[in-house]
Amino acid sequence: MSKTQRIKGVLAPVVTPFDKDLNPDIARFIAHCKWLISQGSGLAAFGTNSEANSLSFNERIALLDSLLASGVDPSRMMPGTGCCALTDSVRLTEHAVKAGCAGVLMLPPFYYKGVSDEGLYRNYSEIIERVGDDRLRIYLYHIPPVAVVGITPKLVERLLKKYPTAIAGMKDSSGDWNNTKTMLNNFAKSGFDVFAGSESFLLANMQNGGAGCISATANVNPAAIDKLYREWQNPDAEAQQKALDIARNTFGKKYLMIAALKASIAHYSGDAQWATVRPPLLELTKEEMATLTAELKAIKFEMPGLKEAQTA
Amino acid sequence: MSKTQRIKGVLAPVVTPFDKDLNPDIARFIAHCKWLISQGSGLAAFGTNSEANSLSFNERIALLDSLLASGVDPSRMMPGTGCCALTDSVRLTEHAVKAGCAGVLMLPPFYYKGVSDEGLYRNYSEIIERVGDDRLRIYLYHIPPVAVVGITPKLVERLLKKYPTAIAGMKDSSGDWNNTKTMLNNFAKSGFDVFAGSESFLLANMQNGGAGCISATANVNPAAIDKLYREWQNPDAEAQQKALDIARNTFGKKYLMIAALKASIAHYSGDAQWATVRPPLLELTKEEMATLTAELKAIKFEMPGLKEAQTA
Numbered sequence: 001m002s003k004t005q006r007i008k009g010v011l012a013p014v015v016t017p018f019d020k021d022l023n024p025d026i027a028r029f030i031a032h033c034k035w036l037i038s039q040g041s042g043l044a045a046f047g048t049n050s051e052a053n054s055l056s057f058n059e060r061i062a063l064l065d066s067l068l069a070s071g072v073d074p075s076r077m078m079p080g081t082g083c084c085a086l087t088d089s090v091r092l093t094e095h096a097v098k099a100g101c102a103g104v105l106m107l108p109p110f111y112y113k114g115v116s117d118e119g120l121y122r123n124y125s126e127i128i129e130r131v132g133d134d135r136l137r138i139y140l141y142h143i144p145p146v147a148v149v150g151i152t153p154k155l156v157e158r159l160l161k162k163y164p165t166a167i168a169g170m171k172d173s174s175g176d177w178n179n180t181k182t183m184l185n186n187f188a189k190s191g192f193d194v195f196a197g198s199e200s201f202l203l204a205n206m207q208n209g210g211a212g213c214i215s216a217t218a219n220v221n222p223a224a225i226d227k228l229y230r231e232w233q234n235p236d237a238e239a240q241q242k243a244l245d246i247a248r249n250t251f252g253k254k255y256l257m258i259a260a261l262k263a264s265i266a267h268y269s270g271d272a273q274w275a276t277v278r279p280p281l282l283e284l285t286k287e288e289m290a291t292l293t294a295e296l297k298a299i300k301f302e303m304p305g306l307k308e309a310q311t312a
Numbered sequence: 313m314s315k316t317q318r319i320k321g322v323l324a325p326v327v328t329p330f331d332k333d334l335n336p337d338i339a340r341f342i343a344h345c346k347w348l349i350s351q352g353s354g355l356a357a358f359g360t361n362s363e364a365n366s367l368s369f370n371e372r373i374a375l376l377d378s379l380l381a382s383g384v385d386p387s388r389m390m391p392g393t394g395c396c397a398l399t400d401s402v403r404l405t406e407h408a409v410k411a412g413c414a415g416v417l418m419l420p421p422f423y424y425k426g427v428s429d430e431g432l433y434r435n436y437s438e439i440i441e442r443v444g445d446d447r448l449r450i451y452l453y454h455i456p457p458v459a460v461v462g463i464t465p466k467l468v469e470r471l472l473k474k475y476p477t478a479i480a481g482m483k484d485s486s487g488d489w490n491n492t493k494t495m496l497n498n499f500a501k502s503g504f505d506v507f508a509g510s511e512s513f514l515l516a517n518m519q520n521g522g523a524g525c526i527s528a529t530a531n532v533n534p535a536a537i538d539k540l541y542r543e544w545q546n547p548d549a550e551a552q553q554k555a556l557d558i559a560r561n562t563f564g565k566k567y568l569m570i571a572a573l574k575a576s577i578a579h580y581s582g583d584a585q586w587a588t589v590r591p592p593l594l595e596l597t598k599e600e601m602a603t604l605t606a607e608l609k610a611i612k613f614e615m616p617g618l619k620e621a622q623t624a
Contacts, residue, residue, distance in 0.1 A: 280427040
């Protein structure tokens with residue numbers, strides 16, 4: 001992989017469908033991935049919105065292998081491989097790199113709190129050294145509202161200095177534009193690709209040298225988000241951004257985002273099983289589903305081709 | 313296992329030794345476990361102070377199987393089996409129950425924050441139903457300073473009502489005596505065994521119907537803690553508690569507890585390799601090691617038999 005082939009644009013942290021026994025449903029997963037690709041979205045499988053940390057190591061490997069076997073291009077994939085255990089992160093990352101994935105999205109180890117930058121540096125350094133593959137492209141995953149453990153500019157600086165090729169960029173899910181701006185200001189010029197953690201900051205991110213966004217709602221609204229990514233210099237970019245914000249807020253302001261995404265996929269595909277989440281998360285109640293569906297109808301929200309993709 | 317055979321007393325969240333390549337060191341682990349048992353401590357392997365969440369699933373299984381094969385009595389074991397992924401928790405728990413472990417210490421799934429009691433109830437309920445073994449004894453692990461996700465009295469009440477045998481007790485590592493007292497007041501009479509999360513609350517816990525403590529410093533000071541557990545009704549119990557507090561504070565007030573425990577084991581056993589921790593944690597610096605050693609000497613701290621146990 002050369003630098004010119006770096007993955008950019010819009011990626012969805014692919015929601016993971018479960019069957020009635022709460023096992024990952026591989027057929028539904030592949031169908032959803034193929035639909036996302038058809039709508040212009042890349043695949044950041046095993047992100048926060050994928051309930052990745054509710055999956056075992058073997059469940060992640062089985063899903064990834066099935067997706068690769070289905071013929072989806074790995075150069076459109078940035079699977080999440082950051083675990084609490086160094087050894088798990090190494091093995092998942094190796095697997096993704098050998099499969100030709102464009103990159104990996106890597107959480108810091110998130111169990112111990114108040115850990116130092118030195119400790120996190122050693123974690124990432126060990127992983128890079130152990131994987132030992134020139135093709136490795138790590139996107140650091142900063143999501144303090146969930147992981148609590150975060151990634152500071154100083155840590156990025158130190159990692160970039162030592163591993164300028166392997167450290168390829170970051171996803172900033174802090175929800176704090178000032179933090180994203182700092183990362184852009186400090187590192188974007190050196191080829192560090194900053195992805196906004198939601199499309200709410202997509203236009204601002206692109207205007208400041210960013211690489212795109214990796215967003216929960218790319219699971220349900222991929223084409224419109226991808227359109228703004230491609231057209232951010234157009235005169236109607238702000239209008240596009242506003243429309244994206246309205247759609248996003250419909251999912252995420254009142255409901256648990258993951259449950260709302262799955263409920264809407266269930267609704268638009270006509271496949272009720274899609275609404276299932278794994279504990280400790282809860283699916284939407286029937287009342288919430290009805291309200292969400294009505295709200296989506298009110299903003300004329302659609303998911304074109306989804307039903308056909310799921311039943312193909 | 314009948315109710316009368318429930319595990320009680322003092323347990324150590326066994327620190328996990330690593331070799332020079334940061335792999336779990338099985339021989340050192342077994343030697344330390346045997347020393348702990350000889351000093352009156354039970355084994356809560358794979359707790360927070362064990363760096364359990366820095367170990368992969370297979371690493372935990374290998375350590376547990378080796379320990380069982382070494383002849384240590386499983387009725388003295390309460391391994392940690394609570395993971396972010398339901399499927400991991402089920403498999404680790406099954407493994408421990410089939411091996412005859414006295415119980416399992418179970419963290420709630422800790423990646424997603426702000427989850428509901430209903431979601432946590434479903435997590436524990438799924439695990440109990442899937443394991444489906446009458447011998448299962450779960451000790452709920454409440455440690456909000458690290459896991460952030462905690463276990464409320466209402467959740468305990470609901471779980472106990474549905475699973476009065478499987479839900480055997482809890483470890484309260486909130487550091488908040490009022491919380492421990494609430495758990496004791498609400499549930500101890502019905503046979504719910506409350507373990508204080510450190511020996512700082514051992515005397516108070518015993519005076520209020522508790523079952524003992526599961527404490528980091530039981531790794532280094534097991535005999536003295538066990539003594540207070542057995543002698544809490546003696547006239548010198550408060551003096552014993554004060555002495556325990558002085559020792560504990562020497563380890564935990566100035567240093568990262570896990571690193572300090574390992575440094576002291578390295579010091580008293582003469583085996584420098586013991587000081588190693590896995591990222592994202594950091595071992596003590598040489599200066600910190602020297603200070604800690606001097607402080608321990610000042611309070612005449614000893615670890616009798618440790619050196620012999622490690623070189624047996």
